Amino acid sequence: MKSRAQRLTFSPGIAMLVGLAVGGLLLVIQRFRFGLGALTNLNDGYPWGLWIGFDVLVGIALAAGGFVMAGMVHIAGRERFHHLSRPAILTALLGYLLFIGALMVDLGRPWHIWRALISWNHHSPMFEVAWCVMFYTFVLMLEFTPAVLERLRLQRMQRWWYAMVPFAVMGVLTLFCFAMTGSAMWAGITFAVLATWELAMRTGVMPRDKQMPILLIMAGIMLSTLHQSSLGTLFLIVDKLSPLWYSPLLPALFFASAVMVAPAMVIVEATYSARLLGRKPEESLLRDLASGMPWVIGIYLFLRILDMVARGAVLTTMAVSLQAIWWWLEIGLLISALAAFITPAVIHNRTGRLTAAWATVLALVVHRFGVSMVGIRVPEYPTYIPAWSEVLITVGIVAAGLLAFRAAIGVLPIYGEEAEGALEEPALVGEPVTDVVGVIPASVLARR
């Protein structure tokens, strides 16, 4: 195998990304020198803009691949998709780290961020968001640790990680539940549920997953579910939002659309990563993912339309306004993606599949922009349109993310066949751990 490091050449594409990232950083420095008003078009009527709409709402949704793929592989037992789960976890981790970075730029007083740990307000959806971000990032780091340990060939550390992680998860989730409810009873229930599963696994009553502690994957899904939906909850108190988007179902719609976009993002990432690394994409896996897409798009679209009908907001879509056009844009993209994904010819065609996946991603972007920008009208203030500097900072952050992803897939064993240093001995009493964390055994790959 070629040295992976050699592949990190300094191509024009990389140079451009570096340029964009540095440009963004320079603007960020200006933002901290002169305040938010100097670089953004935000005002007292529109205090949230592109950074919340794209960096936060879209960014978090696009990171949903991490928990969906991990859940599919380690909870639902679809081990075939193993291959795609580690890149998805990497994307999610990078996404969350970048999101935290972007949030620091958007917050007026970011140096107080740690106050969220000690000053609790469990009535606030933003409090839920803040805790989900912190705790899920921690969980993602734990989920990604094996890839790093493998690269460094630290097998003993890997076993230690496998044994200790469930305790970390129990502690973190119990604290989380207590913070969200203020109720020792609820926190106790969370602890009891998790401890029961772990006990069942340690005593051999319940089979374990050989690569990932099940509790860790569960924590990822639990925190993600709350995080994705809490971003919708944020807007329940914002009565300036147009009925085209405002709905008591916003949390459910945010969650459903995040699950919808997860496989689409995996298709996009896997296709481009394969191109970058000069490998063939995992055609059969991607095809299977694509054939599941009609379900997730269908469920979300059904919820979206049903919600509009139930609220009696259908007529507002007939207005001639930017808002109505924006709404139709989302629905149009969803319907085209749905049509594409139920067409076998498209699913089997690499370009067709990629295009349909992009349409799904775009539909989600349109929805999140609708909720955070297009749908909000405060007539007393000049309508918000992002400033160039806001756009460039966002572009810089995305460029930094792409660079980090590029570096990681070059250096770390992200894709299956590059994995090395599998654990050969049992990590715990019970079943032997034959294969490491996040990778399909070479024997299985060879057969494929």
Add this chain to the structure above:
Amino acid sequence: MDTLSRRNLLTTGGRAIAGAAIGTAAGSATASASEPVLSPEALASEAEEQWALLFDSTRCVGCRACEMACSDANELGKSPDDIFEGRGVNDARALAPDTFTYVTQHDVAGMPGTAVFGKVQCMHCIEPACASSCPVAALEKTPEGPVVWHGELCLGCRYCMMACPFLVPRFEWHSRNPEIRKCEMCYQRQQEGERPACAEVCPTGALKAGKRGELLQEAWARIAERPRDYVHHVYGEHEAGGTNFLHIAARPFEELGYRANLPTDSYRSLTRPAMATIPYVLNGLGVVLGFTAWIAHRKHQLTRDGYDEGDEGREP
């Protein structure tokens, strides 16, 4: 009023439950975290004893002495020229980091030459959207009534501004260390036994400080006394769940620039149902995911036992 008595009954029950809830919520980090859920009526009855303001538009002559007093009391740095010279009251103005209140002037349709006045400032809601939405409890509904801001906690996320139905909180867009700025009903002054600066200086008695329960009674008494001079509505009695700043006027409030048709439930009630589902979702997922994993892995185990060792991971 049998609905009212039923509500009172619910309130009593609610308090009993709330008491139990406090008992289980042992050692919450802040007072607000263990705050029980009270019905609007229960909250209103608690607010009766709280500090409040009554603005009687029919007594206001638009002199703006309150604006000057506000600037002096809160050190907003305005000179008399800034407030009294060069502009009329009906010039378009807005709340700002250095403007916590201002008086508005409105022409009455069909009655040239007459003007009615409004006053814009923080409404000090009984259950404020801003305090409910603040992730770190930097905005606090004090037990005395005013809604105040704690700078040492604030992250600058501006969610309070998104949430406030009255568009009150202001952000210092051009500051390196921006603050959320708004009227705090002269919390410091009132703690020292003084009245809010605006109410103290008002020469016509258009502004009156007092306890919310008493001011509400007085507002309705004034309306009852001269029913033809007032619209029969106390703005702030029920708006957004009720506010500690009450208004009465001769003209419908939308003509005075107030937001009409606000819900009578507090804004916290918009997010409360979703927030209440958290422990159910969390623990429900904990149970369901565990069982799913068990079944899936057991299935693999059984399938694997029928094949070679190397076949693990393959779908049956």
